[in-house]
Amino acid sequence: MPRTESPRRGRRPGDSGTREAILDAARARFSTAGFRDATVRAIAGDAGVDPALVMHYFGSKQALFVAAMEFPLDPAEVVPRLVAPGVDGLGERLVRFLLGVIDELGDANPMLALVRSAVGHPEAARMMREFLGEAILDRVASAIDTDRPRLRADLCASQIVGILVARQILELPELAAADRETLIGVYGRTIQGYLTGPLESS
Amino acid sequence: MPRTESPRRGRRPGDSGTREAILDAARARFSTAGFRDATVRAIAGDAGVDPALVMHYFGSKQALFVAAMEFPLDPAEVVPRLVAPGVDGLGERLVRFLLGVIDELGDANPMLALVRSAVGHPEAARMMREFLGEAILDRVASAIDTDRPRLRADLCASQIVGILVARQILELPELAAADRETLIGVYGRTIQGYLTGPLESS
Incomplete structure (x- = not known):
């Protein structure tokens, strides 16, 4: 059913929901694949963005995890x-x-x-x-x-x-x-x- | 609706299911009232038996808890x-x-x-x-x-x-x-x- 694009696909860097979409994808991927096997590439794919954008926003997989879990400290x-x-x-x-x-x-x-x-x-x-x-x-x-x-x-x-x-x-x-x-x-x-x-x- | 007695009421000491009924009542009562507030009297009432029968089977509230939780050790x-x-x-x-x-x-x-x-x-x-x-x-x-x-x-x-x-x-x-x-x-x-x-x- 290609009538509408999923809201998670095809985001551009400026999209206001991009960061949240990456965090949602990270939470889902970390909880199913574990921390070690959840790659930044896979999370980026789930969120419909380039892996470089994930690194641009968060800097590292660890930092992405910390943000996704809403830890107050890194x-x-x-x-x-x-x-x-x-x-x-x-x-x-x-x-x-x-x-x-x-x-x-x-x-x-x-x-x-x-x-x-x-x-x-x-x-x-x-x-x-x-x-x-x-x-x-x-x-x-x-x-x-x-x-x-x-x-x-x-x-x-x-x-x-x-x-x-x-x-x-x-x-x-x-x-x-x-x-x-x-x-x-x-x-x-x-x-x-x-x-x-x-x-x-x- | 007094047509049938609940199977949990009016048990006599010899009933084969009595011990299980007491354990079921104990599990339910311990998990809602906590260990301290769950009295042997209340558990006996829930199981439809005399408190003395509970003590006869289990000896103490602690031992009843141990049996209800199926601890291998007391x-x-x-x-x-x-x-x-x-x-x-x-x-x-x-x-x-x-x-x-x-x-x-x-x-x-x-x-x-x-x-x-x-x-x-x-x-x-x-x-x-x-x-x-x-x-x-x-x-x-x-x-x-x-x-x-x-x-x-x-x-x-x-x-x-x-x-x-x-x-x-x-x-x-x-x-x-x-x-x-x-x-x-x-x-x-x-x-x-x-x-x-x-x-x-x-």
Whole structure:
């Protein structure tokens, strides 16, 4: 039925809906193909635009994901900044930053939406695993100069996702009521241990 | 319309479906009222039996919950056994037990179903928070003779739920591939720190 062109096809750079069309295509493609297999070329094709235009608007696939998921922060900016001073004190810096963002965002926290979605749907779990891996965990791992850096980053992620679930979603009472500095101290030591402590089994 | 009695009303102790009717009523009542507010009396009423019969079959509200959720283990038996030797080494015992159960159960793990449900639905989160609190966290807290025992139990829960989500649901690659003894060593130290280490903020 070629009578009318789909509104998603044949957009020119100036079209006011182009950016939104790219974001819609990205959301759909990321959630079905995962982060790694969703190419900028395929997303551009779905949106009816040239891949160069996607890069012009967003700069990278990671940045496109961040925009599509409406993250308030881009890990490509935040993680290098937290990691830059070196691995000493990185545990506390990560936890201080995370708890600050959590408390600031409240219920509008897209990390919570992503965790809810990932826990409920295997495709969303894959998308989160792949994006987390490239955008955050590989970057944290690159700051670690001891053995098994990516396992260490995964261990950190397991405590951080546990904070999100236990404190923000399950709302365990003492954890929800604890003051932020106490949690930064306790969790900061845990994360630091995962980054730089021993991994052998006793 | 009093023409036919509901099949759920007026059961006698010998009825073969009585136990199932109580479990159905318990599942429905726990998921709408939460664990704490779902009384044995109300569940018995929903199932059309005497509360004494519920206690005769299940022994306690906690045990009824465990049966209704089809847990393979009863925390009322497991937790006291893990806690009994004292708080020394409890971190490693808890993690060793948990990872053993996780690996043994595989995809048929009802803990995963409960986490998925709790993360997706506020009523299920409430049910899990209340059951976890009474059946596990208060018992762990009672073994701790330092300051803020229940906060310490909540901290342990945040790492344990993080292991479930990051390793079993997100399947972070290095975490999923790590050998069990390494994880028992690393997470055992974390849990032990939460149980007996300092809580002050640096």
